[in-house]
């Protein structure tokens with residue numbers, strides 16, 4: 195086989211076999227196929243697409259490029275959750291302990307923040323001592339004993355995705371349904387769970403701003419999961435504006451803790467309840483949606499979800515006194531209030547620009563390995579549809595450096611739109627997709 199012939203086939207829109215796709219993936223990982231040929235291959239896929247079978251071939255080839263986690267020693271059905279990435283998205287911090295408190299096993303591999311989106315691990319590391327460094331045995335033991343554990347991508351898991359993603363990032367080939375689906379699902383499938391719930395974001399702060407493309411992405415990932423024998427469902431949710439009222443690591447953790455204590459902002463709480471109740475149904479812990487919703491709401495109000503959260507944090511080295519007293523969690527020392535420059539209704543609070551403002555404040559990283567400031571970020575006082583008077587606070591900003599505060603204002607000017615006319619908020623939830631309903 196020659197890389198040239200395979201690239202030519204895809205350029206001519208021919209259907210590729212598993213052997214051809216696998217050859218490209220494994221040979222690129224080993225260095226035999228250079229990045230310039232892989233980049234041409236990715237562009238041919240981007241322009242001509244892949245059918246369902248080719249996409250599954252790509253997932254299988256990517257999985258074979260590295261190790262898999264074996265979770266057979268965990269008793270019961272194991273559920274994994276994945277969000278396609280957003281701003282203010284701290285749902286895993288609430289959902290994982292919530293469903294674990296109701297008997298679901300959640301072995302979760304999470305990521306760190308990159309670009310305008312945040313990552314669960316960075317948020318949890320705002321708690322002193324908390325760590326995702328543990329052996330596979332320790333991870334499995336925690337899931338068996340507590341019901342959940344959160345680990346990082348430390349193993350040689352899907353090395354092909356690391357290479358392909360870096361190439362896609364610099365060759366304008368990220369936003370292709372087959373490539374995004376293969377990237378996400380290969381990582382989910384090597385993590386060993388029996389069932390998968392995907393939170394597919396759509397709107398300005400997501401990878402797929404158009405709603406119809408988000409549904410296409412959700413269907414493609416469900417098809418892959420189903421083909422690989424995993425019960426996979428997807429929730430398509432709004433990422434036009436940030437989720438909840440905070441963006442940044444400590445700040446988002448505080449909001450998650452407030453939600454686990456039965457409070458929290460309505461939009462964030464309702465997405466957590468939606469995802470958690472669907473997980474209970476996936477894990478057959480509830481007879482119907484209504485019962486599942488009721489069980490999840492009670493776990494928040496009665497404190498069992500919070501109890502599970504503390505147990506999980508302590509098991510991974512975190513100091514739980516920071517959960518009991520959230521004022522101990524670091525907030526960056528410099529603050530500024532961004533106010534309305536005229537009266538009217540908020541028409542936009544663009545998630546992507548707010549995510550970039552948070553990154554500039556120090557809460558995120560431009561490239562892998564950059565240091566982050568856990569105390570930096572934003573607190574949002576007004577959301578789309580709200581009325582503001584001229585001079586009223588819209589967003590509070592926190593940073594450790596004056597110049598960061600100043601440069602984030604430019605992003606907020608692009609993010610916030612105020613107009614005289616009233617504005618209807620778009621729904622948070624666009625739909626729930628299940629395998630049986632899309633076939």
Ligand code: URA
Nearest residue numbers: 278373374377378401
């Ligand atoms: N998230 C991923 O892991 N991969 C993509 O390609 C896009 C979002």
